[in-house]
Amino acid sequence: MSATFRTGLVVGKFSPLHLGHEQVIRTALGQCQRLLLLCWSLPELPGCDAERRERWLRLRFPGVQAEVVTPARIQAWREQGKSLPDLPHNDAPEFEPRQFVAEFCQAVFGTTVDAVFTSESYGDGFAEHLADVFGHPVRHVCVDQQRLAVPVSGTRLRADPHGLRGFLAPEVHADFVERIVFLGGESTGKSSLAIALAEALDAPCVAEFGREHWVAKDGALEYDDLLHIGRTQMAREDRAAFEAARYLVCDTSALTTLFYSHAMFGRAEAELATLADRPYTHSFLCADDFPFVQDGTRQDETFRRRQQAWYQAELQRRGWPYQVLTGPLDARVQQVLAHLRDASPG
Template sequence: MRQRFACGLVVGKFAPLHLGHEWLIRQAQMQCQHLVLLSWSNPELPGCAPQRRASWLQARFPHLRSWVVTADWVDEQRARGVALAELPHESAPAAAQRQFVADFCLAVLGRPVDAVFTSEAYGDGFAAHLARCFGRPVQHVEIDRARVTVPVSGTRLRADVHGLREYLAPQVYADFVERIALLGGESTGKSSLGLALAEALGTRHAAEYGRELWEQQGGVLGYDDLLRIGRTQVARERELAGHCQRYLVCDTTPLTTLFYCRELFGRAEAELEQLARRHYHHVFLCADDFPFVQDGTRQDETFRRRQNQWYEQALQQRGLAFTRLTGSLAQRVEQVLQVLADA
């Protein structure tokens, strides 16, 4: 398709950025030499904070100029003398919202746009207002207002993000997945629990990368390996999260890696210390309340007890809530499911 416009604009809340938005943006891309994406939401909507929306746009459209503006950002620009009005509230008249976009184009982009792309009934009036402000024509290009190609809306997704997750790219849906962290000393049934939980929840399981690397390297880990383990574990979680169903079961966390790093080497990199503070939505500590099983790679029951005590102290020091799991594998699964149901 021939590029009809020098500069086009797509404005939206992108809360969340869904495949309908993406289809509209790609249709606009094909018709513009340059395309600008502008997003704001005032008030902000649950689960769709500005940082998230910015990361979604960057992940899905890395080659486009995208702006996610907030009231604070606008205030900073105004303090620097940039000719912008305050960020319009959702309830503000359409003229005020359109004027904000016109001012943004002239004061921030430094140029008018030639076209606006929408799937909305207001598109013609929006383009006409911009044209009056710019003193030149602005074309409205309407794309699938009936939402036939991608039959979804941000409102529907916010009401049922997990039920409608097929309308979100994995990088977007990942931010709505709740990570379940399993901690526990050696021979506390953590790995078996992780697999059983993933099956019970119909979702995915992030296996313990540290164990895999330890086996690959013949039971030998160097100091630098521990930071590599922490980084890789987090990357694995990020990759898997977008392909889950509501929950991701994490067999371990960087807190475990920090324990072993201090245990083996008496120190840890600052980055690993920071990774060990990674947020998990639900944290479970597997109790050492059944006989220790030696598989030829573990230390002993005394070490297991000390390890569990360290986890408990570390979680308390960080002010992190956790649930201690006891009993058989089936009992532990039921305990987790009850916590999730009550959350």
């Protein structure tokens, strides 16, 4: 079946990209030889920065040409000789975004379009403006303007991404999952605490892959193993986030792997250092007020104190907020739950 249109266009904030947006995009894909996606938000909206929106579009619509525009990217295109107006504010009069889209299509996409797909009442006027600038007809295709198929809005989703997660693809909702990470030296109760907290929250728990790999290799880790551990830990975490309702409990992070790389080999791969930069919604440092227990995989009390001091210094250097957990296991679980209650917007 031949396509109805040569080139189609979908424009949106996609903050966040939800199933209503996806319905419009998939409708356009079915009717166009070529589809262009154009996205911007000025200012950017909570939880929906440009990097995330770009990733969502790439994951959900691989192969579709999409541009997520920011003021910095406008400046970069200008330095390449492309003539572009300033990025319109979200509250700008309707002429400004319409004219911006027309000029952007010609300057960056290098083409005009003959159809625009929206679920909004402004679509007819938008198409007429593009037609005036392009000098040829542009058709507006309206998709589910009454929101009957996907009854949701970006505003509602930003306010309650977990309660309304059924309107988000798993790849999108995963970025709203609150990731909880436990750090601490050897024998500070991280693993037991992670399991207990995950049970209390009915949340997935990502175990420490480094310990599994150490056991599998009978303790004979090589330098390259550390990057493998870091990559695997982060990949497991990302997969688990797809299944999480709100919280994801992480026994450790690549920051731990970075420490061991330096402690064991005096160096670390740049990629591992980048993985260790991943921020978490809630970070907890387990105090070393437990008696040190040698389980056959650990070093000694002196090493634990060294590791604990490194975590404290590193968290402070990075400016990451964290809470120190003290006392027995049950007390630590209650400290975390209290922190989560205090941090909840509800």
